[in-house]
Amino acid sequence: MPEKNLITGAQNTWCPGCGNFTLQFALRNAIKGLIADGVPLENIVLVTGIGCHAKMGDYLDINSFYSIHGRTIPVATGIKLANPDLTVLCCAGDGDAYAEGLDHLIFGAKRNTDITVIVHNNRVYGLTTGQYTPTSPLGFRGKSTPQGAPEEPFNPLILMLASGAGFVARSTSRKMPHLSGIIGQALRHKGFSYVDVLQICATYFNVSELYDRQGYELSDHDPSDFSAACAKAEEWDYNSDAPIAFGLFYQEEKTSFEERFSRHPASPGSRNEQIRAFLEMKR
Amino acid sequence: MNDISVLTGGRAGDGINSAGLLIAHLFNQMGYQTYMYFDYPSLIKGGHNFTITRAAEQKIGAHRDRCDYLLALSQDSVDLHRHLFSENTVILYDSGRVHGEGQGIPVEAILKAEQAPPVMGNSCIIGAFAKSSGIPFDVVETVIRRQIPKAAAKNLVIARKGYEAVREERIIPRIGTTCCPLVTGNEAIGLGLLHGGLDAYVAYPMTPTSNLLHFLARAARNFPLTVVHPENEIAVMLMALGLSYAGKKTAVGTSGGGFCLMTEGFSLAGGSEIPIVVVMGQRTGPSTGLPTYTGQTELGFVLHAGQGEFPRLVVAPGDPEQAYFWSSIALTLAWKCQVPAVILADKTLCEGTYSLDEKAIGPPETSDLQQSGISGQYRRYSITDNGISPLQFPPLKDAAIKVNSYAHDEDGITTEKADMVRLMTEKRQRKYEALKGEIDALECVKSYGTSSARTALLCWGSTLLVCKEAAKRHGFGVIQPVVLSPFPEEQLKSVIEGTPNIISVEENTEGQLRLLCHQHGIPVASHIAKIDGRPFSVEELDARLGEVP
Numbered sequence A: 001m002p003e004k005n006l007i008t009g010a011q012n013t014w015c016p017g018c019g020n021f022t023l024q025f026a027l028r029n030a031i032k033g034l035i036a037d038g039v040p041l042e043n044i045v046l047v048t049g050i051g052c053h054a055k056m057g058d059y060l061d062i063n064s065f066y067s068i069h070g071r072t073i074p075v076a077t078g079i080k081l082a083n084p085d086l087t088v089l090c091c092a093g094d095g096d097a098y099a100e101g102l103d104h105l106i107f108g109a110k111r112n113t114d115i116t117v118i119v120h121n122n123r124v125y126g127l128t129t130g131q132y133t134p135t136s137p138l139g140f141r142g143k144s145t146p147q148g149a150p151e152e153p154f155n156p157l158i159l160m161l162a163s164g165a166g167f168v169a170r171s172t173s174r175k176m177p178h179l180s181g182i183i184g185q186a187l188r189h190k191g192f193s194y195v196d197v198l199q200i201c202a203t204y205f206n207v208s209e210l211y212d213r214q215g216y217e218l219s220d221h222d223p224s225d226f227s228a229a230c231a232k233a234e235e236w237d238y239n240s241d242a243p244i245a246f247g248l249f250y251q252e253e254k255t256s257f258e259e260r261f262s263r264h265p266a267s268p269g270s271r272n273e274q275i276r277a278f279l280e281m282k283r
Numbered sequence B: 001m002n003d004i005s006v007l008t009g010g011r012a013g014d015g016i017n018s019a020g021l022l023i024a025h026l027f028n029q030m031g032y033q034t035y036m037y038f039d040y041p042s043l044i045k046g047g048h049n050f051t052i053t054r055a056a057e058q059k060i061g062a063h064r065d066r067c068d069y070l071l072a073l074s075q076d077s078v079d080l081h082r083h084l085f086s087e088n089t090v091i092l093y094d095s096g097r098v099h100g101e102g103q104g105i106p107v108e109a110i111l112k113a114e115q116a117p118p119v120m121g122n123s124c125i126i127g128a129f130a131k132s133s134g135i136p137f138d139v140v141e142t143v144i145r146r147q148i149p150k151a152a153a154k155n156l157v158i159a160r161k162g163y164e165a166v167r168e169e170r171i172i173p174r175i176g177t178t179c180c181p182l183v184t185g186n187e188a189i190g191l192g193l194l195h196g197g198l199d200a201y202v203a204y205p206m207t208p209t210s211n212l213l214h215f216l217a218r219a220a221r222n223f224p225l226t227v228v229h230p231e232n233e234i235a236v237m238l239m240a241l242g243l244s245y246a247g248k249k250t251a252v253g254t255s256g257g258g259f260c261l262m263t264e265g266f267s268l269a270g271g272s273e274i275p276i277v278v279v280m281g282q283r284t285g286p287s288t289g290l291p292t293y294t295g296q297t298e299l300g301f302v303l304h305a306g307q308g309e310f311p312r313l314v315v316a317p318g319d320p321e322q323a324y325f326w327s328s329i330a331l332t333l334a335w336k337c338q339v340p341a342v343i344l345a346d347k348t349l350c351e352g353t354y355s356l357d358e359k360a361i362g363p364p365e366t367s368d369l370q371q372s373g374i375s376g377q378y379r380r381y382s383i384t385d386n387g388i389s390p391l392q393f394p395p396l397k398d399a400a401i402k403v404n405s406y407a408h409d410e411d412g413i414t415t416e417k418a419d420m421v422r423l424m425t426e427k428r429q430r431k432y433e434a435l436k437g438e439i440d441a442l443e444c445v446k447s448y449g450t451s452s453a454r455t456a457l458l459c460w461g462s463t464l465l466v467c468k469e470a471a472k473r474h475g476f477g478v479i480q481p482v483v484l485s486p487f488p489e490e491q492l493k494s495v496i497e498g499t500p501n502i503i504s505v506e507e508n509t510e511g512q513l514r515l516l517c518h519q520h521g522i523p524v525a526s527h528i529a530k531i532d533g534r535p536f537s538v539e540e541l542d543a544r545l546g547e548v549p
Helices: A019-036 A052-059 A072-082 A094-100 A102-111 A156-163 A176-188 A208-214 A226-234 A271-281 B016-029 B075-079 B107-113 B118-132 B137-147 B149-165 B185-195 B210-219 B233-245 B256-272 B299-304 B320-337 B347-351 B418-440 B461-474 B489-496 B512-519 B538-547
Strands: A044-048 A063-066 A087-093 A115-121 A167-172 A193-198 A215-217 A244-251 B003-012 B033-039 B046-056 B069-072 B090-094 B103-105 B182-184 B200-203 B226-228 B250-254 B276-282 B313-315 B340-346 B353-355 B402-404 B445-448 B455-458 B477-481 B483-485 B501-506 B526-529
Touching (some): A019 A087, A019 A115, A044 A072, A063 A072, A072 A115, A072 B200, A094 A102, A102 A115, A102 A156, A102 A193, A156 A226, A176 A193, A176 A244, B016 B033, B069 B118, B075 B090, B103 B149, B137 B149, B185 B320, B210 B347, B233 B250, B233 B256, B233 B276, B256 B276, B256 B340, B299 B313, B445 B461, B461 B501
Parallel strands (some): A044 A063, A115 A193, B069 B090, B276 B340, B455 B477, B455 B501
Antiparallel strands (some): B003 B046
């Protein structure tokens, strides 16, 4: 069979220079890696939220559920529960994962559903033309905060570590091979895997220079050491000018949510017989 | 005609619901039709809870404003219900807690002597009730052995002590030997969904549908059923849509406040054509309102919920038989037409306990959907004559199954092209017609005693049975549309024809069904509203009907 290029014919409408292009090709490469491992293409399902990132659902020629703002994780959880043989991944924006759907992100980590969440964290609302997000720096001048954002950002890595995520990583759209590698690892992790991708927004928040200058790849770091992971995650607070580490911060294999659901064996009687048995009990 | 009401009252935590249910089972064994109303405030311990267990020879589903027997486990149970007493009311009370007239039973002393836990006080009172009403002890034994199988022996000892503690006062005769299953509306809905092929149920607890969640969570031990309780109703709806997308017939359950959170997902289901069933148990609003009381204020809400236009099925069953039948139908049609469906119930139906007429519950046999053969490239939203596209689930070889909340083309890829947006809107509109065709083949409007009546009560949902009973006293008919969307206009018009005077009876202010009828050119002359969170009693509706000019 000829290798599929996994890209649909949909017209691409990302801005020139958008970080999503890197992500799209990194993701495609990671998916090709899975296929090379023997995962059937039709077993892969992508769930997207709403925002520039979410166009990935239109552009990748794979099963997709283009959902609504903030809600990728419950959708993905439902799909995985329905059929644990599927490989389910979410592309979410920082508005999706950290604002509108923050509760689902925390519960995704808490449940340890075997899904992968990739957060396209460009630290700005792009599609709604430039407002601050939960990870924009203090004082960010967006259209809703012309005087500068009055809130400090939160650190999503710390949040995920505190919530029980078994795979916590960060990469950037500035490092394509690194990003492909991390996504590949995340997809292979059994349990909830989370990747924060620092991505530039070419139009509203182009901080390529910051990520290039401050970014470095983790080395001599033991991802099974929770305390070390927390310390590394605290190094940069998404606000200051500290060094920014990229790589796998923390990994722990745990029983997944769907494994904890007892799957009732095909029942001996028909549904109607069981309904009759219940009614008999109520007589 | 034998028609008996037993009021059992106590504090929350006393197990009043269970006590009332045991009384219902005694009546069931004595050949009666029974109905139990459970009234409780929103708290866990203390407060005043009561049940009214009613028994009659005919099918019933409403309480009476009378009390033939009072079983009082608290002083409030006597003091708060005096207006229901007559000179014939038999009063049995726990003499350790209540100062009363009637026969006292030293419940605490009996339990202490037998070293039994407080919860067994119910069995003591039930035993006393049986004696006072002349119900043979072997009936008590049958009920306790069937309903409390785990601790039957000890409960029987306690019940016997209660039985021996009082004298016979007012005899309840046996009228038959046939027993019915006694089920709540929630159970009937759950069983109907299971009959329809339910694979998964997702819900966040909310009165009055929490017990449906509990029932199905237990049922998941015997059925191949996945039951999930996620972080909130937003997650509930989206998780359910994920399950449906991957091929699992899924329902969610909630009340008005939870459904507010679900509406974004409800609209997503409509636009992306993912089947889903919502069990919407109404309670008294607005906002938190009266969490444990009833109302019929969400008809307008469910008919219009969600942005944009899309077809939806809304059914409002009025009794447990309809709840079973229409829950099964709702799931089947949601999948057949790929639309969201709402089962609109309320606290009265959900938490009331009824004698179930098994002969009346058999829905048409449901079969798996016949998929038209898929030739060539699979397209999730391929445009068809009836608007319904072939439904497939991942994994599907050589296909990408794409669903989309955006306006989309046949492949499920986002589009903003005017022509495609129009074509897809028309496709969904044709699905409305297909759904209308499905419901037109069913009896969507029930009528009772309308052939000779010049006046009929128009009702929907749980007021059906009180309407039937009160209407009979006035020689009125009763008309009940069970399907409310697509609105069965032709069926309703044909049923109403020849009945010039229509009175709507609804537990809301303006008459939401009445207004809907007006939109369809069906005049409804008068409206009887009930807006205090309590269901109509037979006497109350009877009196209100007498006031209609």
